Amino acid sequence: MRDEVLTRWVNQPPADPVYQYLRDAEKESAWEVLGARERVLDIASEANVTRGLDAAYVARVDFSSTAIDYAREVLGDEVDRYEWVDPETPRLPFPDDHFDGGVSIGPYDWKFLDVTALTAEVRRVTRGDGLFVFSVPTPRSPYHTGGRFSLRYYTPGAARSLLAPGWELADYDLVYQHPYWLHSKLAMAPPALQRPFVTAAKRLDDRLDARDDWDDASYLVLGARPLDYERHVERALDCLYRPTDENGFWDAEGGHIVRALEYDVADGTIAGWTPTDDVVWRYAPFALMGSLRWRCSSLGDGSRDAKIERELAYFRERVADPDTLREMPSYGIGALTYAFARAATVYGTEYATVARDLYEHADERFDFDDSEDSLLLYGWTYLYEVDPGADLRRSIDGALYELVERQNAWKTLFYFDNPTTRRHQNQMYTLWALSRAVEVTGCTGYLENVEAVLDYTIEERMRDDGAFIWEDPSRRTYAGAELRRRLGTGFSRPPHWEFLYPCHQTFFVVAVAHYYAAGGERDYDDALGEAMRWIYGRNDLGADLTEVSGLGVPVRFLTTDGRLDVADQQFKGAYEVGAYVMALTDLVEHERARARGGTPRVGRRRAPDATDRSP
Structure with a gap:
């Protein structure tokens, strides 16, 4: 039965005007949004869509062998390559970055198609400058009344969520159809009577676009551009290991990563970068942690091994000195524990000995009364994977208990003794540690704790443009600040909640x-x-923040009014680059797992909606 449906879909005969109108509207919108391309992949669109593609090379995929045979019969030499894939495990038989365009008009309706895996696979085979155009019906479609159990229908938010997190919406077209009560009657009318209503539908279609009225659209034609995380992670690593005299973080003479690059501002733009290497013992360890995250992933290779191992040697020498080790905060020791534990899986087990020494020092010294102590637990969970000792397991269990005890049942967040405990970064570090502890201990009941803080973060701290504020101040604090501002006795610099940091994303x-x-x-x-789209353009500057810095990594901050010139914040820290590499690596791994069908979103509970903020 399914093969028959798929085969009939390939080449549909002309239909009465009210039906043909939708086919033509989707087809013409797809051609317009996609434009001229070099190499296009058509995913089981109706043959007339394929025929009209403006491309030098066209490959076509269908979801049954009979359908692809029929497509070959209908389209012949108009398509350069024909393939069929299993709709339930749609692994596309093409190499990475093979196409600069893709189109799929119709198939996203089909419930038997794994659209999550397919969308991730299309991203894999689409170049970073490519565009993927596909259509989806909404519950506003007149076909929803009789077809809601046999086909998929998407709200605008659900349609846009198909793109997250690997795509950004580049263009779209909204298609109008008359409501069911009218459409059903027109379908039984003579063609001559249908045509005036088709003309009216076209006018209403134009009105939808003019008003940007997604909610009244029956079909959405979406043009999506890949967020090229692979390219961004390479640029970030290049910045981290590029010599300081080339605006990088690598001190070639000292053989290590410097703490930060400072910048000047002229005429509202960054005018130049200067390395600074004063000792803080927390910035470079985070950069090393990011490097090992990449190196141990499916993205990692040996291209930067010499410098990574040199950085490991630099810190191995430092932590061997008891006085230096006592100077290091938990922030740095936790990151280094992670780095040496991960290095043991790539470069040799001797690095696990360093991680073990760091654990024993920290276990005796720290009490988990500071939110940054969470990073110790984070590092310990990775050491446990290479050195699963009973003492380490007891420490992990104890630290997990300490973290959970710090979560305030009335205020949701974690409250430690340090005054910055509520700030975004400290809440996230604790979530890293808590989730990792759950992963290695199997105590999945604590995932509810993680969800509560993630939900709070989205609902209370995520702006409409996707940026996270540093901290949501109390009403009293905010009102007092606003009063001082109006009286002209305000802050000499913006208050902390008016800073937006890419590292928080x-x-x-x-x-x-x-x-x-x-x-x-x-x-x-x-x-x-x-969160990631804010970095790459959906911010107050309307710019890719990696281009604003000129470094290949995002600039350190923006204020909520788009400023870059706050004196004590005019630098880029190595820890920020490390976290950026970690996030990019995780996003690529996530997309690859989705393409393999490893992280299905179907059946997952929806988090607080971040897609209905605006198109």
Whole structure:
């Protein structure tokens, strides 16, 4: 039965005007949005869509052998290559970045098609400058009344969520159809009587687009552009290991990553970068952690091994000095524990000995009364995977208990003794540790704790443009600040809640990635996409923040009014680049798992909606 449906779909005969109108509207919208391309993949569109593609090379995929045979018979030499794939495991038989365009008009309706895996696969085979155009019906369609159990229908938010987190919406067209009560009567009328109503539908279609009225559209034709995380992670690593005299973080003479690059501002733009290497013992360890995250992933290779191992040697020498080790905060020791534990899986087990020494020092010294102590637990969970000792397991269990005890049942967030405990980064570090502890201990009951903080973060701290504020101040604090501002006795610099940091976006991404890895079933992909799109253009500057910096990584901050010139914040820290590499690596791994069908979103509980903020 399914083969018959798929085969009939390939080449549909002309229909009465009210039906033909929709086919033509989808087809023409797809051609217009896609434009001229070099190499296009058509995924089981009706043959007339395929015929009209403006491309030098066209490949076509169908979802049954009989359908692809019929497509070959109908289209012949108009298509350069024909393939068929299993709709339930749609692995596309093409290499990465093979096409600069893709189109699929119709198939996203089919319930037997794994649209999550397909969308991820299309991203894999589409170049970073490519465009994928596909259509979906909405519950506003007149066909929904009789077809809602046999076909898929998408709300605008659900349609956009198909793109998260690996795509950004580049263009779209909204298609109008008359409501069911009218459409059903027109379908039985003579063609001559249908045509005036088709003309009216076209006018209403134009009105939808003019008003940007997604809610009254019957079909959505979406043009999506890949968010090229693979390219961004390469640029970030290049920045991290590029010499300082080339605006990178690598001190070639000292053989290590410097703490930060400082910048000047002229005429509202960044005028130049200067390396600074004063000792903080927390910035470079995070950069090393990001490097090892990449190196141990499916993205990693040996191209940067020499510098990574040199950085490991640099810190191995430092932590061997008891005085230096006592200077290091938990923030740095936790990151280094992670780095040496992960290095043991790539470069040799001797690195696990360093991680073990760091654990024993920290276990005796820290009490988990500071939110940054969470990073110790984070590092310990990775050491446990290479050195699963009973003492380490007891420490992990104890630290897990300490973290959970710090979560306030009335206020949702974690409250430690440090005054910055409520700030976004500290909440995210605790989520990293808590999720990892759940993953290695199997105590999945604590995933509810993680969800509560992630939900709070989205609902209370995520702006409409996807940026996270540093901290949501109390009403009293905010009102007092506004009063001082109006009286002219305000802050000499913006208050902390008016700073927006790209690293806060990445901290959230890493937290969600660990939640997923621990078995979390709530779907946060929409929020992931929103968070990253803010970095790449959906911000107050309307610019890619990696281009604003000129470094290949995002600029450190924007204020809520789009400023870059706040004196004590005019730098880019190595820890930010490390977190950025971690997030990008996690996003690529997530997309690859989705393409394999490894992280299905069907059946996951929806998180607070981040897609209905605006198209």
